Amino acid sequence: MSISPLSSTAPPLTPRLSSCWRDFLADRQLPAALVSGLGSPLNLVMPDRLLRNAEAFTGVYRRLRLRGSLYFAHKANRSTALVRRIAASGFGVDVASVGELQHTLAAGVPGARIMATGPKGDDFLWLSGTAGAIVNADSVAELERLGTLIRRHRLPPVRVMIRLSRFAAVGVSVLSRPSRFGVGADQLDMVLDTLDRYREELVLHGTAFHLDTTGLDEKALAVEGCLMALARCQSKGHTPRAIDIGGGFGIAYLDDPEQWHSYARVLNDSVLGRHAPITWAGYGYGLKAERGAVRGTLGVYPSHRDKAGPAYLEALLACEGPRLRRPLSTMLLESLVELDVEPGRALLDQVGLTLVAVREVRDGPDGSLLVGLDANRHDVSAEEHGVLVDPLLLRADGVPPDEPVRAYLLGNLCLENDLISRRAVHLPATPRPGDLLAFANTGGYFMDFAATDALMQRRAATVAVRPAGQGWRWCLDAEYWPTEGEQ
Ligand SMILES: Cc1ncc(COP(=O)(O)O)c(C=O)c1O
Missing domain, CATH: 2.40.37.10 (Lyase, Ornithine Decarboxylase; Chain A, domain 1)
Incomplete structure (x- = not known):
């Protein structure tokens, strides 16, 4: 018929x-x-599969001779078993609320292996500070609040990442979409001024972004933007060591x-x-x-993806930076900068x-x-x-x-x-x-x-x-x- x-x-x-x-x-x-x-x-x-997925990311680092840390983005799943599995592994956790931070600490992850991201109240900032987590700051105002809090409570200095957004694409037609998160890449000097005012309290660990896109070009622009911002911070006397490119490596579902x-x-x-x-x-x-x-x-969501998870990371690092026209992995290697990642979904494949x-x-x-x-x-x-x-x-x-x-x-x-x-x-x-x-x-x-x-x-x-x-x-x-x- x-x-x-x-x-x-x-x-x-x-x-x-x-x-x-x-x-x-x-x-x-x-x-x-x-x-x-x-x-x-x-x-x-x-839980064992989570570890296998994290190790597949490590394979990319090994092949490209890169150094850096992997933080499991907790927000993608509430399971205690998964966070405990990470605790026993040596990998880190990206927490996006004070609740996730408490959960992660209770699961046995040391504060030094935690990255605090997302919107933060003083409770979240304070607990991140006492735990020794890295604070991935979203705005100058947040940095200011953190510096004041650390000073007032006489806490040890806190490592901070500066989340950037709106990367300028000079001479190239790559879109860097607006985001409610992060400091505009052109406002870095305001960040540096704030860091100068809190030299005893805040230690610049690096620059960061997270983009909700599968587009390699947009991400390559952001990686290069973070590296350039990092170099500028170094020229101003700071000693940052890493860029953090967030998550978004994806899963092929079909x-x-x-x-x-x-x-x-x-x-x-x-x-x-x-x-x-x-x-x-x-x-x-x-x-x-x-x-x-x-x-x-x-x-x-593109339910089928040619490249997802670690393969997507590898493809990204093979891209050229749109300004300097060099592969991103080469730029990272040459500048001795560590690469931090915060995969959520991809680690849960x-x-x-x-x-x-x-x-x-x-x-x-x-x-x-x-x-x-x-x-x-x-x-x-x-x-x-x-x-x-x-x-x-x-x-x-x-x-x-x-x-x-x-x-x-x-x-x-x-x-x-x-x-x-x-x-x-x-x-x-x-x-x-x-x-x-x-x-x-x-x-x-x-x-x-x-x-x-x-x-x-x-x-x-x-x-x-x-x-x-x-x-x-x-x-x-x-x-x-x-x-x-x-x-
Ligand atoms: C700052 C940050 N890092 C990491 C992630 C994890 O993204 P994904 O689960 O797509 O890897 C997110 C997700 O929203 C995020 O906002």
């Missing part, structure tokens, strides 16, 4: 899944037993790049009405039709997975199904973060999947807009109440970043798992210690 374009479906978006998670999901008992005992949704983390490209094509056609709807109420993810043409920008129970299944529009889940869009917030991937189906009866279906995933909040996915996902068979859906790669921002107990729904428990012999060991997140498994 031929299928007309109007009735054909969009391609699946199959998640990349490590062999470890595949093995875990293939266990006939454990996933179901965990959800039955601890409730749905249930977050799972594999197995097959072609699926992503064809999904984007079909979405385009669907927005234009040349293809049957593939999203809830014709939602266009930022695209809309205007006089027969698609307008707008696809506002989603294949670290987490979320299990959700199916509550009910009904008929939906255009031949799709409506699958009601025991979780809401804040518990599994991939969609909210613009990451489009299909979940995996674990059937309670273990019967192999038969006929694929398209389904909209409904959350358990009494709200019209509580859809866990606004695109119709592909499932290999019609789910039944009691089956589980497994959402892959939720560790970075999708499992607890947005979770709330609005409507007094249960918040997911988190469990740490690791392979042990032929089976698995697991424990509640708070019960995980890095000595686990040592004899």
